[in-house]
Amino acid sequence: MAELLQFTFSGLTVGAVYALVALGFTLIYNASDVINFSQGEFVMLGGMVTVFLALGGVPLPLAALLAIATATLVGLALHRFAIETARGANAVTLIMITIGASIFLRGVAQVVFDKRYHSLPPLFGDDPIRFGGAAILPQSLVVFAGAVVILVLLWGFIDRTLFGKAVLATAANKLAARLVGIDTRRTVGFSFAVSAAIGAIAGFLITPITLTSYNIGTLLALKGFAAAMLGGIGSAFGAVIGGLLLGILEAFAAGYLSSQYKDAVAFIVILVVLLARPQGLFGRAKVERV
């Protein structure tokens, strides 16, 4: 029982990060139909930029803010120089572009930073909290709280402001959005920026638990994608649930089978979803596109 609880807790912690990555996928996909396989690099940048600024003597909170800013700029640049320039290209070309961007960012990170693994000090220390025989790291709660705050802020912004509605409108019908005078380059660019910022926040929140390095992005992008597929590509709610579920599945596979199987879970999820339920748990059966 304690074991089950333990696996669930660690699954939910990693799952919260997958959920944020999947949410980033969803934001960009809804706004632009692009499946952004460089989503994981935003998480990498969030962790690595914070680590290296902190090593250089920048106070942690400021380092984290600068990491968000860096990732946001990279997200905007990705939209402006890679996606916008290839406007009208087919889905496969766009996916190749994002994979290319991901390889490029990893290469740059390897040169600018290094190839080692790094950590950050946890916000509230290392002493685990005991609960029902399981131990929770305080940082796990920080990750979870961070994810909840992001979700609430994002939901509030999208649902309560006219600009948020314009982002939704762009996602719902880009032609109509242009016809009412929305500059869709701005709303789509905004989606890239927010998605990058969310990734970066996930990146420095999780670093104290899972460590970070220049190459963590690839696997994270894959897992975020698996989570988004599981929840139903295009559904923000699905992305969050899919992320948490994937995290728990991984933790169970690692705990009850062998930690070797952990990373295979995401591939299996992708395969099973593709074969059994392509629209995912909460996706619409057929996405209406104009």
Place this chain on the structure above:
Amino acid sequence: MLSIENLRSGYGRIEALHGVSVQVHAGEIVALLGANGAGKTTLLRAISGVQPASAGEIRFEDKRIDRMPAHRRVALGIAQVPEGRQLFTPLSVEDNLRLGAWTRRASDIAADLARVFAMFPMLDALRHTAAGALSGGQQQMLAIGRALMAKPRLMLLDEPSMGLAPILVDQILTTIGELKRSGMTILLVEQNAHAALAIADRGYVIATGRISAGATAADLLADPRIKSGYLGA
């Protein structure tokens, strides 16, 4: 007010408009008639800027707009009720209308919202309903209302009566007539030539990407080709 000269436009390498010239004067209703696939929608898309023009000129109030991005054309005063309505289906009726006023300052929008609801009272009762849940007629009214929220001086309407019951068609045409009386300029695409010419001042016939006739509504109504309902050439 709107002056189009030798406009060419197409989809990829396939040209759909082969040098179209059309004039719309301030305060007019101009009908654009033509068979399926003639290029009516392509022309309206090019005017709104959601479709690139490969050659020719579009002027709006003497300003060249053919290279201007779509959103700036809306800000200049050109709104469109597109073919197939193209509503923001997951968003509420009210949100659709508010987004129609996207290019305007926020201060005077409440009054226009009230005006649109007064014009289409059934939308008022449905203001919190998702646009996708409305009936066809209600959706068409919402599409018109959304375009009105931009306070356009030129309104482009692409087959606003398509798929509607005859009584709703009449209501839409009456509404368009009222808009004209309020001073708006209108370019109206219709397959139902008689209905369109009944409210229009002038009309053009477009056939396979070329203007094949342009005259006053009365002259066009007397034209044997239109009388026989044949708009192919």
